Amino acid sequence: MxxxxxxxxxxxxxxxxxxxxxxxxxxxxxxxxxxxxxxxxxxxxxxxxxxxxxxxxxxxxxxxxxxxxxxxxxxxxxxxxxxxxxxxxxxxxxxxxxxxxxxxxxxxxxxxxxxxxxxxxxxxxxxxxxxxxxxxxxxxxxxxxxxxxxxxxxxxxxxxxxxxxxxxxxxxxxxxxxxxxxxxxxxxxxxxxxxVRVPRTEKPVENAPSAFEGVQVSANSAVRTPQFWCLWLVLCMNVTAGIGILEKAAPMITDFFADSSAAVSASAAAGFVALLSAANMAGRIGWSSTSDLIGRKNIYRVYLGVGALMYALIALFGDSSKPLFILCALVILSFYGGGFATVPAYLKDLFGAYQVGAIHGRLLTAWSTAGVLGPLIVNWIADHQKDAGKSGPSLYTLSFIIMIGLLVVGFVANEFVRPVDARHHVPEPKEEAVDA
Amino acid sequence: MPDDSSQSAPDRRPLIAFAWLWVGAPLVYGLYELVQKATKLFSG
Missing domain, CATH: 1.20.1250.20 (MFS general substrate transporter like domains)
Structure with missing residues (x-):
């Protein structure tokens, strides 16, 4: 076809x-x-x-x-x-x-x-x-x-x-x-x-650069670059950290405020989960659009750096203030969504538009990995803390510390992202790229 | 090379409006249901 x-x-x-x-x-x-x-x-x-x-x-x-x-x-x-x-x-x-x-x-x-x-x-x-x-x-x-x-x-x-x-x-x-x-x-x-249509020319917008300007790298070459694996790690860590909240959102908010005067009912906890979904969605369009203005590397610095800070705030002060807990969780979930939505543009910046869809497909294995890793960490730790007789916020403290560590790993991986070496570039991508 | 779309190109605005309405309507329904649920956090 x-x-x-x-x-x-x-x-x-x-x-x-x-x-x-x-x-x-x-x-x-x-x-x-x-x-x-x-x-x-x-x-x-x-x-x-x-x-x-x-x-x-x-x-x-x-x-x-x-x-x-x-x-x-x-x-x-x-x-x-x-x-x-x-x-x-x-x-x-x-x-x-x-x-x-x-x-x-x-x-x-x-x-x-x-x-x-x-x-x-x-x-x-x-x-x-x-x-x-x-x-x-x-x-x-x-x-x-x-x-x-x-x-x-x-x-x-x-x-x-x-x-x-x-x-x-x-x-x-x-x-x-x-x-x-x-x-x-x-x-x-x-x-x-x-x-759906592909553009007739490489330059569908008069006053904008072509998507094929600059470096072009094939999917097979891209997976051999350190940049691909740094981004894989960035996505995996960011998604794992988001799932850390998403997976246990309802029991988490209930446990955090179980002993306080502001206890959370089951329907309020369901409302919290719905609000997290909204933040996840808003982050996808909001943060991804922001990345066009401040750059892909900078926006991932925000996702990973500020995300770690939000987790630290929840771990330290989350049980003392419900608005603070909710606000931090919403920001983390908006970064989770933003991380998914910004990664295709980050890939395009690094590898060009030539086979960006195929490269994106291969990067999504990070999502599958995080989908297993995130729930595993949070559920396993919460179960063990419960067995050890702990309750309330202390059920999740260790999980949060691990999430902060994962986000720091992602932050460092993002810092290692550099332009792709010339030996990986496609020599004459333009004709093939239009056909693709 | 810029697009030569100015040459007797049909008006696409009705199609654009239809397409956005097609995807926008169910999304508005989903957001409405979400808001209904989310308000329970503050009232429930």
């Missing part, structure tokens, strides 16, 4: 909604928890089993983004969005069949494996195209798309909950919900497939 080239007069402002239609859909993955209790009772599963489809989906996201990135670069965004649409929607339809026939393995295969491929290819599908259309504001452009991934759960979570309430939480009701989701997302993502 040849990439769809924009006709004369095509507006670049049609590309962000195309990207958003895909990211808002695949962001549904973060609303999986809505399906856990009904699945557990309808199919007689335990908590570990009901988490399997989501876990498979995240692993497949990382793998397909890493291994499918080069194909996405070669075949273009429309091909990638079509693959994402087909995989993601058919994954949900397979899950509907699995729920209806009470075959849980079909849900794992459908949602986890097939749908997970859709997540990975869909996640990286618009990145390279957006950077080519917005060479003057790559941080803002990719921030809009990646904000959509955060926003997807905000839509899918209440919508799925309402459908389950209407259709019922038995196996048939779950199947109908999956069916409606699969068909709706297929229609919704079609907009992206139809609208």
């Amino acid at each position: 040849s990439p769809p080239v924009a006709p004369p007069g095509w507006s670049r402002w049609l590309v962000p909604p195309a990207a958003l239609s895909v990211h808002l859909s695949i962001g549904q993955a973060y609303a999986w928890s809505v399906f856990k209790p009904p699945l557990e009772s309808a199919l007689n599963l335990d908590g570990t089993e009901s988490a399997l489809p989501f876990q498979f989906a995240i692993v497949m996201l990382g793998l397909s983004a890493a291994f499918g990135g080069t194909l996405v670069e070669r075949n273009g965004p429309r091909w990638a969005m079509t693959v994402a649409l087909v995989c993601f929607s058919s994954g949900l339809l397979l899950s509907a069949l699995g729920a209806e026939t009470k075959q849980f393995w079909l849900i794992v295969l459908g949602y986890g494996v097939v749908g997970g491929i859709g997540l990975g290819i869909g996640y990286i599908s618009p990145v390279s195209t957006l950077i080519k259309w917005f060479p003057d504001r790559p941080g803002m452009a990719t921030g809009i798309a990646i904000m959509g991934f955060g926003g997807g759960a905000l839509i899918a979570s209440p919508w799925s909950a309402q459908m389950l309430e209407s259709f019922g939480t038995d196996h048939s009701g779950i199947a109908q919900t999956f069916l409606v989701l699969g068909l709706s997302y297929a229609v919704f993502m079609t907009l992206g497939v139809l609208l």
Whole structure:
């Protein structure tokens, strides 16, 4: 499939909604928890089993983004969005069949494996195209798309909950919900497939530099550079630190103020989790756009340095002031989102636009690693502290110290990021890059 | 080379408005639900 080239007069402002239609859909993955209790009772599963489809989906996201990135670069965004649409929607339809026939393995295969491929290819599908259309504001452009991934759960979570309430939480009701989701997302993502275009020229904006100016490095060469691995570490540390809060947000705020006069109720804790989601989303567009003004290295200094400071403030004074605790957690979550959204532009600065989508795909293995590392650290430590008879804020103090350490490691890795050595540059990238 | 889009290019503004509405409407629904939940932090 040849990439769809924009006709004369095509507006670049049609590309962000195309990207958003895909990211808002695949962001549904973060609303999986809505399906856990009904699945557990309808199919007689335990908590570990009901988490399997989501876990498979995240692993497949990382793998397909890493291994499918080069194909996405070669075949273009429309091909990638079509693959994402087909995989993601058919994954949900397979899950509907699995729920209806009470075959849980079909849900794992459908949602986890097939749908997970859709997540990975869909996640990286618009990145390279957006950077080519917005060479003057790559941080803002990719921030809009990646904000959509955060926003997807905000839509899918209440919508799925309402459908389950209407259709019922038995196996048939779950199947109908999956069916409606699969068909709706297929229609919704079609907009992206139809609208996405690659620019006709290397310079789609008259008064802005081309995305192909400067250094261009192929994906295969990029993974051999120290810059790639420094950024891998930066992303991994930043995501781990964010997950540290996100994973235990509700019990954390409850434990912190359990003995104070300002105790937090279960519904207030749910409100806190919702507020963190908002901060995560706002950080994606806000901080990523800011990086266009102050530079990528500086914004990661803020994410990692100020992030460590926020963790220190929570550890030292968090239990004495609820507003301070909430404010610090919100800032940390905004940095978590910002870290995801800014990294494609950072990659473009270092490796050029030539194969930035493929390089981004390979970097997302840092996310998969952090997805395992973050919850593991926080849950393991909290459980052990509880076994040791501790309670309240002291359950989390050690976790916070570890998070500060991880953020410092990320900060140092960011300081080591330097321009890529000339031996890795692609000699004549321009013709190939336009084809990609 | 700048884009030669000025040559009898069709008006894309209705399409742009439709596309942003397509993705904006569900996002507004999601944000509305989020605000409903988040306010419980201060009232609940």
